[in-house]
Every structure is written in C-alpha cells, then in structure tokens.
Amino acid sequence: MKFLDLFAGIGGFRLGLEQAGHQCVGYVEWDKYARKSYEAIYNAEGEWTWHDITTIDYRDIPRADCWTFGFPCQDISVAGEQKGFDGDRSSQFFAVTKRLRQIKEWDTKKMPSYLLIENVKNFLSVNRGWDFLEAQIELDEVGYNLEWDVLNSRDFGVPQNRERVFIVGHLRGRSTRKVFPVRGTSSEVNSIEIIAHRKGYRRNTQVFNPNGITETLDTGQGGGRGHYTVSKVGNVNPSGNGMNGQVYNSEGLSPTLTTNKGEGPKIILKGSSVLNIKEATKQGLDTGCQKGVLTDEYRIRKLTPRECWRLQGFPDWAFDRATEVNSDSQLYKQAGNSVTVNVIEAIGKKLC
Numbered sequence: 001m002k003f004l005d006l007f008a009g010i011g012g013f014r015l016g017l018e019q020a021g022h023q024c025v026g027y028v029e030w031d032k033y034a035r036k037s038y039e040a041i042y043n044a045e046g047e048w049t050w051h052d053i054t055t056i057d058y059r060d061i062p063r064a065d066c067w068t069f070g071f072p073c074q075d076i077s078v079a080g081e082q083k084g085f086d087g088d089r090s091s092q093f094f095a096v097t098k099r100l101r102q103i104k105e106w107d108t109k110k111m112p113s114y115l116l117i118e119n120v121k122n123f124l125s126v127n128r129g130w131d132f133l134e135a136q137i138e139l140d141e142v143g144y145n146l147e148w149d150v151l152n153s154r155d156f157g158v159p160q161n162r163e164r165v166f167i168v169g170h171l172r173g174r175s176t177r178k179v180f181p182v183r184g185t186s187s188e189v190n191s192i193e194i195i196a197h198r199k200g201y202r203r204n205t206q207v208f209n210p211n212g213i214t215e216t217l218d219t220g221q222g223g224g225r226g227h228y229t230v231s232k233v234g235n236v237n238p239s240g241n242g243m244n245g246q247v248y249n250s251e252g253l254s255p256t257l258t259t260n261k262g263e264g265p266k267i268i269l270k271g272s273s274v275l276n277i278k279e280a281t282k283q284g285l286d287t288g289c290q291k292g293v294l295t296d297e298y299r300i301r302k303l304t305p306r307e308c309w310r311l312q313g314f315p316d317w318a319f320d321r322a323t324e325v326n327s328d329s330q331l332y333k334q335a336g337n338s339v340t341v342n343v344i345e346a347i348g349k350k351l352c
Contacts, residue, residue, distance in 0.1 A: 001351060004028075004062065004112070006053060006069035006096060010037045010322065010334045012312060013068040013116070016344025022351070025062045028053050033330045034337070037322040053095045058102040063110050066351060069096055070118035070339055093135065100142045111143070113176050114351060115169030118339050121150055123165050135167075144169035147180050153313075154253050155184030156342040160311045162256040164339070166347060179350045185342075257308055259336035305331035313341030 005014050005027040014024050026048035029035050035051075038044070048062045071093045103110050124132050139146060146169055153162035170176040303311075305328050309319040312335050322331060 001065045003066040003068055004064040006067060007071055008038055009034050009337050011042055012339035012341050013344050016341045017348040019345045020348025022348055025064050033326055034334055036325040037334055040321040040325045041318045053092060056099060058099045064112050066114035066116055067112045068116045097138050097142055111171055113171045113174040115144060117167040118164055121163045121165050139169055143172050145172055149180040151343050153340040153343055156346055157185045158311055158313055158340060158342055159253045161253050177352055182346050257311055257336040259333040308332060308335035312338045
C-alpha cells in the first residue's frame with residue numbers, strides 16, 4: 001500500500017507503516033527543524049514534498065492508497081484553551097478535507113481508499129463532543145465511513161502511558177478492510193492509584209503510587225503544578241517546577257511525553273546503573289545528560305532525548321541521524337509531538 005504522510009513531524013506514521021510493509025510516496029511538514037530530522041532519517045530524496053498544507057495545489061498531490069495525519073492538537077488538548085476547531089491550529093483538519101473535496105470533484109479515482117488520523121483522546125469530548133461530530137459529518141460528506149478507537153502506547157511494548165484516539169476512514173465504494181480492534185503486544189497492565197491530592201486543584205498536583213503509573217501529563221508548568229510520586233528517598237520534587245520537577249518510579253511507566261524540551265520527567269539511578277523504566281528503554285544511556293539530586297543511595301535525573309525517542313518506539317539509528325541536524329531542545333520537542341511507532345505498525349498490519 002502507498003501512503004502520503006501529512007503533518008509528518010519526524011515520521012512516526014512513516015516508520016510504523018514502513019515496518020508494516022507499506023511505501024511512502026510523499027510528505028508535508030511545515031516545521032523546519034522537524035523536516036531536518038525527517039529528511040535525515042529517511043531516504044526521502046526525490047520524493048514529492050510540500051511545507052504548508054494550506055497552500056497545496058490538489059492536482060500536484062501524488063496518488064496514494066492512504067493519507068495519514070495527526071493534525072495539530074494544541075486547540076484540543078486538555079492542556080490548552082480547548083478552542084477545538086475554532087482554534088487556528090486544530091482547524092487545519094479542514095485544510096486536508098478541502099483537498100479531498102477538490103480531488104473528489106476532479107477525479108474520484110485519485111481519492112485515497114483509507115484515511116488514518118490521530119489526535120489526543122480529548123478530541124472525542126472537546127466542546128462537549130460537537131467537534132468530533134463535526135469531523136464525522138465532514139468526512140461523511142467527503143465520502144468516508146469511519147471507525148475509531150482509543151489506544152494506549154503502554155499496550156504496544158513501550159513503557160509510556162499515552163492514550164490517543166485513532167480514526168480510520170474507509171472510502172465508500174472501495175474494497176477496504178476493517179481495522180479495529182487492534183490488539184497490543186504487552187500482557188502487563190499497571191494500574192493508577194492516587195494516594196494524595198492537593199485540595200482545590202485540577203488533576204495537577206495529584207500524588208500517584210510509585211508502584212503503578214501516572215495519568216497522562218499535560219503541559220502545565222510552574223507554580224507547583226504537575227504530577228507527583230514518592231519513592232524510597234521520600235518527597236522527590238527537587239525543582240518545584242510542576243511536572244518539570246517530578247520524578248517517576250523507575251519500576252513503572254513513563255508519563256505521556258510532551259514538548260517540554262528536556263524539563264520533563266526524571267528517573268532514579270542507583271549508583272551508576274539504571275533501576276528500570278524498562279531498563280531506561282533498553283540502556284545505552286547518554287551519561288553526559290545525567291543531572292539531578294544525589295542522595296545516599298540514588299541519583300535523580302532527566303530522561304535523555306534518546307530515551308524519549310525510544311519511548312516513542314524509534315530505533316537508535318533514527319535518533320542518531322536526527323542528532324546530526326538538531327539540538328537536544330528540538331529532539332525533546334519532536335519526541336513529544338510524535339506518534340508512537342509501535343502503535344502505527346500494529347494498525348498498519350491490518351491495512352491492505
């Protein structure tokens with residue numbers, strides 16, 4: 001199957017679908033730093049590409065069996081103002097459907113048989129669910145029947161609690177295959193247990209049992225906000241900078257990665273060895289990036305950019321190529337913005 005990679009980022013959709021046996025025919029990405037990583041990772045020379053989804057001439061778009069897109073979530077996420085489709089960024093969903101409408105009027109044979117769409121779980125409920133209904137109506141008018149499911153990255157072999165809604169559109173009149181349910185590869189499901197909560201606050205400032213996992217983190221920062229846990233060394237909130245200062249138990253899962261550019265979750269080292277978080281996502285630590293508070297037994301530090309990329313399912317060879325063209329700050333941001341490769345691969349195996 002041939003696919004077009006829209007809002008491509010660093011290519012989480014691309015790598016997952018390629019690992020499932022599919023072929024990319026082109027990509028669109030406006031962020032210059034993400035494009036640098038994308039083009040360093042993939043053999044994209046000679047492929048069709050564009051920068052801005054809103055300025056594409058529909059007649060130039062290469063024919064593909066599937067269009068993939070995780071359109072911007074800033075207006076939908078619980079961490080944002082939740083303007084939904086009234087926001088400037090998340091409304092770019094309609095820039096995609098505009099091109100689909102134009103292609104439909106021009107030549108229906110060039111319509112993709114599938115759409116594979118990803119966004120935050122809150123897309124189902126933002127603006128009391130009206131935006132999600134509007135998206136269904138829009139895609140129905142273009143000609144697509146829809147199915148969707150909420151999938152958590154922790155169920156697909158990475159130690160990160162990251163729930164996202166995935167939508168598959170099936171072009172009516174084409175022979176397409178039902179995709180959901182998609183089963184994960186992990187048999188262990190850790191539980192969430194809130195053991196304390198600061199009165200009068202949102203879900204920020206909750207304290208979670210260190211033997212389990214946290215809820216999904218948002219991008220709230222500063223003022224003591226964020227998620228907390230406790231460990232053998234007591235209250236490990238060294239910075240006081242909300243989610244940026246929190247230390248998560250190394251035996252459990254990482255919280256959902258955000259674009260916090262390295263100021264996010266930390267883990268605990270004993271001596272010079274990693275205690276866990278799936279062996280710090282399979283070892284190979286960037287020891288020069290280990291920062292934090294020393295105690296009698298433990299060292300507290302941030303997750304490194306390499307580990308954040310591993311938490312999204314990217315192999316080290318992809319990260320190594322991206323480091324040649326981008327700073328740590330951008331690498332953290334790119335990991336937080338990406339889809340989890342493992343989840344896309346599992347979905348891709350059911351697309352044909």
